[in-house]
Amino acid sequence: MNDRLGRIKALWRKANAFAEEAYNAPYRSAIARAKRDQDDLFMLMVYSELMGIPNPASFYTLELQPLMLERFHEWHIRMGMEHSPLDNIRCC
Known part of the structure; x- marks a missing residue:
């Protein structure tokens, strides 16, 4: 069998x-x-x-920053980081 x-x-x-x-x-x-x-x-x-x-992509994607900021905040919270790991991005 x-x-x-x-x-x-x-x-x-x-x-x-x-x-x-x-x-x-x-x-x-x-x-x-x-x-x-x-x-x-x-x-x-x-x-x-x-x-x-x-x-040149940084200039053309500047208008996406408000949309990405919310997703970035959700990401770093999910990764267990209390605050943003990047100095130039303050989302909290």
């Missing part, structure tokens, strides 16, 4: 692995492209910071 159950489990694992591969196969190139784009953006941001070029 145990041997039969073991074979059924092994067969189930193989079928699960095959189904996972078949489902994920069409999306591999899209995922790789998205990862490459994200890496390129990160490299651009790091390089521009290294060269002293100001980050």
Whole structure:
């Protein structure tokens, strides 16, 4: 009985692995492209910071600060920090 159950489990694992591969196969190139784009953006941001070029995203995202302030407060409370860990962000 145990041997039969073991074979059924092994067969189930193989079928699960095959189904996972078949489902994920069409999306591999899209995922790789998205990862490459994200890496390129990160490299651009790091390089521009290294060269002293100001980050234009900080200007364009300034209007999001009121929305993010509330979420930041909830986050640092959830993390167990009584007050904001950042000197320039006072939310409490």
